[in-house]
Amino acid sequence: MAAASTGLAAVLLCVWLVPRAVGWTIGAAAVITVVVAVTRLVLGVHWLTDTVGAVLGVLGVGLAAAAAMRLLPGPVTESARAA
Numbered sequence: 001m002a003a004a005s006t007g008l009a010a011v012l013l014c015v016w017l018v019p020r021a022v023g024w025t026i027g028a029a030a031v032i033t034v035v036v037a038v039t040r041l042v043l044g045v046h047w048l049t050d051t052v053g054a055v056l057g058v059l060g061v062g063l064a065a066a067a068a069m070r071l072l073p074g075p076v077t078e079s080a081r082a083a
Helices: 002-017 019-042 049-068 078-082
Strands: none
Touching: 002 019, 002 049, 019 049
8 A cells, every 4th residue: 555655646746746757657656556566465465355455445545535635637728738
């Protein structure tokens, strides 16, 4: 959960502070989250359902909280695309 939470926070920060780096941040966060989840499985600390549930829970709650706090960017308008 810590890796997924940190990745989600990093992506949300990049959306506001460095929009050009969002793609790289999403990729890095996904890779780190998968690596940590796989290590939990290989070490026998958690089951597959635990890790999948944790990642989905973090994404669901994190995105819902970000939407409630208006941290997600709004829809792109035609005037913003032209600029």
